[in-house]
Amino acid sequence: MVIIERTNYKGNPNIGVFVFATDKFVLIPSDSDEKFSKLVSKTLQVPVIRVSIADTSLLGIFIAGNNRGVLVPHIVKDWEFRILKNSIDVNVEVVKTRFTALGNVCLVNDKAALIHPEAYEELKKVVVDVLAVETVEKGIIAGFPTVGSIAFVNNIAGLVHPDANENELEYLSNTFQVPFDIGTVNFGVGFIKSGLVGNTKGILVGDRTTGPEILRISKVFRVVTS
Known part of the structure; x- marks a missing residue:
């Protein structure tokens, strides 16, 4: 069974801004404390890798990817890129585009990707080549x-x-070939990515996420509270 846990990053409930996860690994900010690192690894059941992007902790904003690959923006430092290349066993590609917040403009799983309409032409080829998805579309949601x-x-x-x-x-x-539902995180926030990060083994939500919100998330992702 998949587990769901509440947490925060240095008191900030917007954990999806700071963490990026797949079924193979999870990336957390370099300055994360050991308690946070252990909780993330235990919940998502994958190794933790500490890294930064552009000397920041905003991994969830800057990174897009799936179980086959990771895309990082051109503002990544050379030494940060080397850490990623040496630490994870998937394709890692620097994307030369004006859209640096790749995690905000791309919605991706292993089947498909949906891209911000203005970023579509710049990103669609690298998304197919690196993330190996079957479908890449552009669109606006809500x-x-x-x-x-x-x-x-x-x-x-x-x-x-x-x-x-x-x-x-x-x-x-239909696009991602999995069921979708609506919900919120962190006491009514509709920007789901900001307060939720996970894989098929576990889900982490911001610690302001309410009981009813967790129940809805648990139903959608078939998780259990621990």
């Missing part, structure tokens, strides 16, 4: 072009901003 910020998807299910309508839920479900 009125937001930053599709990576308003939703989270893995190979089990997806959760999206509560303003998404039934047609959009059906579209997302």
